[in-house]
Amino acid sequence: MNRINLKSRRHAAGFTLIETAIAIVIGLVIIGGVLGLVNGTFSKSDVSNEVTNVNGIFTSARALKSSAGYGAAGSDLTATLINTKEIPLNMSVVGTTVQNSWGGAVTVASTGSGFTINYAAVPTDACVGLATRIAGSGAMETTINGGTLITGSVDQATANSQCSAGAANTITWTSLN
Numbered sequence: 001m002n003r004i005n006l007k008s009r010r011h012a013a014g015f016t017l018i019e020t021a022i023a024i025v026i027g028l029v030i031i032g033g034v035l036g037l038v039n040g041t042f043s044k045s046d047v048s049n050e051v052t053n054v055n056g057i058f059t060s061a062r063a064l065k066s067s068a069g070y071g072a073a074g075s076d077l078t079a080t081l082i083n084t085k086e087i088p089l090n091m092s093v094v095g096t097t098v099q100n101s102w103g104g105a106v107t108v109a110s111t112g113s114g115f116t117i118n119y120a121a122v123p124t125d126a127c128v129g130l131a132t133r134i135a136g137s138g139a140m141e142t143t144i145n146g147g148t149l150i151t152g153s154v155d156q157a158t159a160n161s162q163c164s165a166g167a168a169n170t171i172t173w174t175s176l177n
Contacts, residue, residue: 002062028050042161046101047129053077053088053100054134060086061108061115070110077108102126104170114175122171131171132156143166 015023058083062071070077079096081087091106092099098106104121122130131144131154142150144162163169 001019018106028175047126047133049090050101050126050130051133052117053091053106054119054130054173056088057081057086057106057108057117058173061117062175069113071112073110073112075110077110078106083109111174114177116175117173119171122163122169124163124165124169127157127169127171128159131159131163135173139176141176143172143174145170 082093087093087098100106100119102121107118109116142154147162
């Protein structure tokens with residue numbers, strides 16, 4: 001009888017190998033789900049930050065306008081914005097290159113009477129969000145991946161059809177004044 005009680009106690013204490021494996025798998029699934037939620041939160045945060053950055057660059061670039069406009073068409077305004085410390089502080093600046101949250105180049109150039117802001121390497125989900133959230137007016141035009149010129153605000157359907165899969169999207173906003 002002592003042997004039976006001893007065996008019962010051994011089986012009652014601890015986990016078997018199968019139970020331990022199941023617990024590990026469940027733990028990994030939970031960790032994967034949490035990481036997915038965190039990644040989605042950071043992606044939405046990147047879009048919000050970049051909306052703020054684009055609006056900040058618009059404001060700073062408009063301040064460069066003189067009585068003759070923004071200089072000769074094609075003139076690079078990015079260096080001037082860097083030198084006058086008008087690039088938002090949370091954007092990466094390396095020499096004369098400004099980068100967005102996704103590592104893409106951000107350039108600002110004169111059109112003569114207006115200017116363009118060009119955003120490269122924008123992922124698809126961010127492309128749709130960024131294109132639709134930048135405040136549009138009759139004095140602004142948007143192109144996505146060199147597609148159809150859009151005057152004013154960009155709707156979800158248009159942004160979705162023009163933003164391509166992957167991280168190769170480019171959005172260009174043109175201020176007409």
